[in-house]
Amino acid sequence: xxxxxxxxxxxxxxxxxxxxxxxxxxxxxxxxxxxxxxxxxxxxxxxxxxxxxxxxxxxxxxxxxxxxxxxxxxxxxxxxxxxxxxxxxxxxxxxxxxxxxxxxxxxxxxxxxxxxxxxxxxxxxxxxxxxxxxxxxxxxxxxxxxxxxxxxxxxxxxxxxxxxxxxxxxxxxxxxxxxxxxxxxxxxxxxxxxxxxxxxxxxxxxxxxxxxxxxxxxxxxxxxxxxxxxxxxxxxxxxxxxxxxxxxxxxxxxxxxxxxxxxxxxxxxxxxxxxxxxxxxxxxxxxxxxxxxxxxxxxxxxxxxxxxxxxxxxxx
Numbered sequence: 001x002x003x004x005x006x007x008x009x010x011x012x013x014x015x016x017x018x019x020x021x022x023x024x025x026x027x028x029x030x031x032x033x034x035x036x037x038x039x040x041x042x043x044x045x046x047x048x049x050x051x052x053x054x055x056x057x058x059x060x061x062x063x064x065x066x067x068x069x070x071x072x073x074x075x076x077x078x079x080x081x082x083x084x085x086x087x088x089x090x091x092x093x094x095x096x097x098x099x100x101x102x103x104x105x106x107x108x109x110x111x112x113x114x115x116x117x118x119x120x121x122x123x124x125x126x127x128x129x130x131x132x133x134x135x136x137x138x139x140x141x142x143x144x145x146x147x148x149x150x151x152x153x154x155x156x157x158x159x160x161x162x163x164x165x166x167x168x169x170x171x172x173x174x175x176x177x178x179x180x181x182x183x184x185x186x187x188x189x190x191x192x193x194x195x196x197x198x199x200x201x202x203x204x205x206x207x208x209x210x211x212x213x214x215x216x217x218x219x220x221x222x223x224x225x226x227x228x229x230x231x232x233x234x235x236x237x238x239x240x241x242x243x244x245x246x247x248x249x250x251x252x253x254x255x256x257x258x259x260x261x262x263x264x265x266x267x268x269x270x271x272x273x274x275x276x277x278x279x280x281x282x283x284x285x286x287x288x289x290x291x292x293x294x295x296x297x298x299x300x301x302x303x304x305x306x307x308x309x310x311x312x313x314x315x316x
Contacts, residue, residue, distance in 0.1 A: 044069075045080035045110075055084065059093055066097055069104050076101070080110040080133075085122075095124045106130045114138055121145045126152050126173070133157040140164040141173075150176035159184040167193045174198060182206075191215055199223075203244075207232055211252065229253055241265040251275040262290040269293040275302040 044065060051058040062081065069076050079101060085091050094113070101109055109130040113121075114137035121139040123146070125131070131152040141163055155177040165188055174180070180199050184206040185191065191209075196202055197220035208230040209215055216233045222242060228249040235256035245266055255261050255277065272293065288308040296311055 042075055043078035043080075044076060045078075047080075047082040047112075048084055049082065055086065055090075058083070059090060062097070063093060066100060066104075070100060074104075076104040076106050078108040078110075079104075079106050079130075082112040082135075085113050085115050085119075091122055095122055098124045098128045101128065101130060108132050111135070123147050126150045128152055129154065131155055135159040135161070136163055137161040138163070141169050142166070143169060145169070146172055153177060153179070155180055157182040159186075160188055161186040162188070164189045166190050171195065185209075189213070194218065196221060205229075214254075236261045236264050239263045241267070242269070243267055245269055247271045249273040249275075250277055252277065254278045258289055262292070264292065266291065266293040267295065269296055271298045272296060273300045273302075275300075277303070 046058075046062050046065065048055060048058045051061075062083075068074075081097075083090065083094070085094065098109075107130055109128050110133035111125065111128070111131060112133075112135035113125070114135075116138055119139060121136060121141050123144060125134070125136075126146050129151050132154055134152070134155060134157070136159070138161075141160075142165075146169060150173055153176060156179055158173075158177070158180055159182075161184075167190075170191060174196060175198055178198060179201055181201050182204040183196065183199070183202060184204075185194070186206070186208045187210060192215055194207070194215060194217045196205065197218065199221055200223060202221040202223055204226045205219075205224060206226075206228045207215070207217060208228075209232060211231050214231065214233055216235070217229065218235050218237075219227065220237060220240070222240070223244055224242060225244050226247045227245065228247075230251040230253070233254045233256060234250065238257075238260040240263075242264060246268055248266070248269060248271070250273070252275065272291070288310070290310050290312070292312040294312050299311075301309070
């Protein structure tokens with residue numbers, strides 16, 4: 001006897017909540033009672049990767065699913081969407097879908113949108129109050145994009161890749177989203193100065209730029225656990241304590257002050273990689289770097305010359 005199929009509908013929906021979208025759909029062939037359960041579970045995760053060349057079919061699938069939740073007044077707690085904004089229709093549909101999420105009761109919204117060339121990001125993206133995870137690739141972010149107010153104050157993960165964005169726009173987004181825990185910036189144009197001192201919950205920071213586009217970065221949050229920076233000018237506040245930092249990776253980085261870096265404390269640092277950092281390639285007599293990381297486990301150095309580097313055996 002199939003006792004699971006006899007469970008109340010809301011329990012079956014909760015069971016499917018813990019499955020991926022693909023596996024949830026597969027349950028429709030189990031029996032008659034399971035046929036439409038996946039259509040009513042409280043979370044929905046749709047990606048155009050599964051549709052390959054059938055982009056129009058994907059748009060239709062998203063539209064039908066969201067419309068069904070609206071028509072039946074079903075609660076949609078979580079919604080994940082990954083899509084290519086390749087034409088006016090896809091942009092128009094996104095501008096229609098995002099405002100409707102609030103009426104469906106969406107508490108967690110994950111959005112990944114990409115474009116081959118630089119075009120303006122629809123302003124509706126930062127108007128989604130439930131937005132917690134945002135991945136943007138190939139767009140331009142300006143004052144028009146973010147409008148007067150950034151309503152996505154619950155944003156936790158922000159990934160910008162090949163994005164054209166000015167310092168002022170970036171800082172407005174950062175200052176309006178204090179809950180960000182993961183910040184990833186990759187090959188962003190026109191971004192020259194990064195200050196993340198207002199992100200008191202920031203745990204992971206990733207930055208990568210093209211060699212010819214140097215950016216200045218000020219590292220502040222004591223909450224940081226992972227830092228990975230490539231091709232940038234970096235400054236550490238004098239005497240700061242990074243009590244949570246576990247992993248630090250610097251490649252082709254220029255330290256604004258060796259003394260300030262040496263005065264910082266890294267009591268939890270386990271893994272450190274320093275690769276071709278300007279200033280450390282001088283002769284051993286010219287450069288000495290002291291690192292207060294008494295619990296270091298793995299240290300890797302790459303460069304044309306090996307500088308004088310020492311570690312603290314006990315925290316000062």
